[in-house]
Amino acid sequence: MKLIFEKSRKGHSVSVLPPLDVETVSLPAGMDRESALRLPELSETEISRHYKELVDQVYGVNNGFYPLGSCTMKYNPRIDEEMASLPGFTGIHPLAPAEATAGCRKVLKEAAELLGEISGMDAMTFQPAAGAHGEFTGVMLIKQYHASRGDVNRTKIIVPDSAHGTNPATAAMCGFDVVNIASAPNGCVDLEALKAALGDDTAGLMLTNPNTVGLFDPNILEITRLVHEAGGLCYYDGANLNAVMGRVRPGDMGFDCVHMNLHKTFATPHGGGGPGAGAVGCKAFLKGFLPGSALMGDGAPIQVRSFAGNFLVVLRALAYILMLGREGIPEACETALLNANYLQMKMREIFTPAFDRLCMHEFVLDLSDYKKETGVSALDVAKGLIDFGIHPPTMYFPLIVHEALMLEPTETEDRETLDRVAEIFAAVKQQGIDDPESLHTAPHKAPIGRPDEVGAARNPIVRAEL
Template sequence: MNLIFEIGKEGRGLSLLPKCDVPQTDLPEKFKRTTKLHLPQLSENEISRHYTKLAGRTHGVNDGFYPLGSCTMKYNPKVNEFAASLKGFTRLHPLQEEKYAQGALEVIQMTENSLAEILGMDSFTLQPAAGAHGEFTGLLLIKSYHTDRGDTKRTKIIVPDSAHGTNPASAAMCGYEVISIPSAEDGCVDLDALRDAVGEDTAGLMLTNPNTVGLFDKNILEITKIVHEAGGLCYYDGANLNAVMGQARPGDMGFDCVHVNLHKTFSTPHGGGGPGSGPVGCKAFLADFLPGARVTGTPEEGLKLVGAPKSMGLVKEFYGNFLVVVKALAYILTLGKEGIPEASANAVLNANYMRVKLSKKYEMAYDTTCMHEFVMDLAELKHRTGVSALDVAKGLLDYGIHPPTMYFPLIVHEALMVEPCETEPREVMDEAIEALLELYDTAEKDPEYLHGAPHKAVIGRPDELGAARNPVVRYTFED
């Protein structure tokens, strides 16, 4: 289809602004733009149709099943959107005086307190804009703590080899050396490897639990104890919180700080990659280092914004992605203390239901009760038929199903990671199971067909190598 620059005509446009009602002024020549600015010249009708076409070439959670492992693509409730569209939130200037923003401060306080209860933490900041941004903030808390104590020899962060790439990257951004420890055969932390890795130079450990292969690490108390005894702190990556919220709390597992993804666990939409929100929580002894202004007081006596005494500074302007927080609060109020464990229990049930049904044919990387997601290992299938995890994923596109996460975690080489979420009806999962089993048969009977998949999408497989070798990253105008 056409790019937006390839439609419209010179001179088309919308009538949006009234005539200027004060005397005109002019920018001094020295500051004036001299190069032409190419932007589309379109009628409103053309804009509307262009984006409707683009929407038709996009698959969202509303279009169909989206079992993208580790991304928690659950349904995004509409009442959340309603709340975030209220003028009392959207028309609020971030720098208007506290007395004129009491409702917003209450939203922040209620959300922070609810998250603290769910995670077993004492304080939260809502500043971070995404999960990776939360990791960065959490590690800065750890760095602030050690620096404040004058404990400058702690230069290393321990990260399991099964971790998401953002974990080591976040540690590197905080000036830490990353110590990668191998996972044990059951996909969990290798306690001996951890004991060998910790020492006087350990700043902390980054971990998800359930881990990236979808298993709850039974040794979690021992793990956090080993790190604490070495003088390090424990950071909980909340990417997989949807499995355990209301069942178990990172704070009770020995973690000192956490981040959560409101766009995963707390049902705010992913927006094609953002805006997300990655609040960071911590135990009381770290709270003085939190970034940004903290909400204090009660709604009755008036809420105030006060900086934390030893604050690390700011990780983002203002108070984070506020409207995303509004949506998450609406979700927390809807579910309440009963609905939160109900959601996680059904997320885990749906995953185990699919796992058991799929293990009729597919090999599971870890053949045991999983949490909210599980990893299939297609190495044997590939060895036998030549059909890879990528081929099966592309085949799934023709069924109108978004494929599972491919090739992650790195410790399983032909991985497909499936996370159904609690918001899927049983029959949708049955259809996906049916499709995946059928694809398995196709792999055995007609591998070529799958090498060429997808066959029904708006494009075939794109040439990614060519794109990287010869980068075309913008449209070029003739004049």
């Protein structure tokens, strides 16, 4: 595909603005931009066709099966988009007077109440714009809490080795030392390792439950009790909340604060990498530490971005929760578990599950043996799946499983799709046995072949030459 700059033709333009109707003014001497502004010049037709060309090389949830583990790629309802484009929401200035923003504030209040009920938390902020941003906010709650008590020697955050990379990175951004603890052979928290790590320097624990191998930690109450006994707080990474929503609440498991990825569990679109929303909930005793906007004058002790957050994302999540309601929330959760277990059952005939037992919303395949036999890696299999028109699963995560493929089908797939996906996996497996080379070089039917990532990092070209 040509870059938009390569399609640019001098003088092509879109007519947008009327002529200036007041006197023109000049900048003071020396303040003018000197370099040319080399933006592309195109007509509206050309722009429209350029983005059509781009969109034809994108795979979204609407295209087909998208089992990206830990990402909860469920269907994104269109009604949410329509609500998010109502002028009564899009045209509202965040600093308009309170009486002019009553509708927006009701949206936030209602979403906070419903998400508080779902998570078992007492208070909520929507300022964080994504999951990792929510983690940062949550761990800052923990930091402020200890500081407010003069408990200044709590310098460590405990993170299991199965955790998302954002967890340790977040703890470091908040100035904590990270204590990584090894998982038990069953993929869950090793209680002995946890006990050994806990002490009077423990600020808290960051945990995903169900964890990143798709298993619910049966010792969860013991885990949160131990952390609390040591004087630490418990942070719930809500990346996998879809697996329990409506049936188990982080607040009831003993967690003190939580982030929820509205762009996962609550069906708001991922947009190719954002915008998301990382709503953070906490128990009442942490409420006073939640962030707010200095300019909006809410007197909050910290702030993690401007204004009130990604409002239109929260609005979409609210529309989704209102539609599902008290029956639909657990039904969506249970169907996600059913689909994952059904697919795992089918997959067991093809590849080896890393943990061969009932799973929650996702499961991990371990292709180590297959690779030994055929030389075909998890990456090769993932790329081979692309030629069959499905999106590959998450690869090489969690780090505790080698040659991992992590599948999360979500609730918005039917049995026929799951059956067909299993057939595709079987076909790719057989392809690796019959003709491994064809998988080393896959995909063959995608818009591009395998890109040279090493070359990209070694010789970075990160903008177009104009």
